[in-house]
Amino acid sequence: MTDSAPSAPGPDATGDASHPAATPAATPDATGSGVRRFASGAPWEEKFGYSRAVELPGGLVLVAGCTSVVNGAIASGSPYEQAMTSFQVAFAALGQAGLGREDVVRTRMYVTHARDTDDVGRAHKELFDDVRPVATMVIVAGLVDPSLVVEVEVEACRGGAR
Secondary structure, eight states, X not given: OOTTOTTSOOGGGSOBOOOGXXXXXXXXXXXXXXXXXEOOOOHHHHHHTOXXXXXXXXXXXXXXXXXXXXXXXXXXXXXXXXXXXXXXXXXXXXXXXXXXXXXXXXXXXEESOGGGHHXXXXXXXXXXXXXXXXEEEEEOSOOSSTTOOEEEEEEEEXXXXX
């Protein structure tokens, strides 16, 4: 599915970093609560009413589920490669808030097959061995597209793991 046809949920409903040029600045919360919302520019955010990332007062940034969708297409590859790409999508969202990998304090990994947990875990270790966030990995029945085998979420905090 491409971004030009957002008529039904597709693979990029949970993580498309293909719109960096269209990425708007943070949107302050209308209530004046200090919450900032970040969009990636993917059409699904508007269609389904969510933000790619939200920064809470105090500097905690929550990133929505990210998959290995890049430029509107699923980046094919092994579970390890999909995990690495998914985390890069999440890091792009953190970058909008001025944070990076080193600020991550929690990760969640949703994996469609138990046989893939070692590959996904290896990707996580390579990215976060020096950061050591708390982490959860769960096996799920499926994701928004059968080609996707992993989805990740991250939470980061200003001054996170430093």
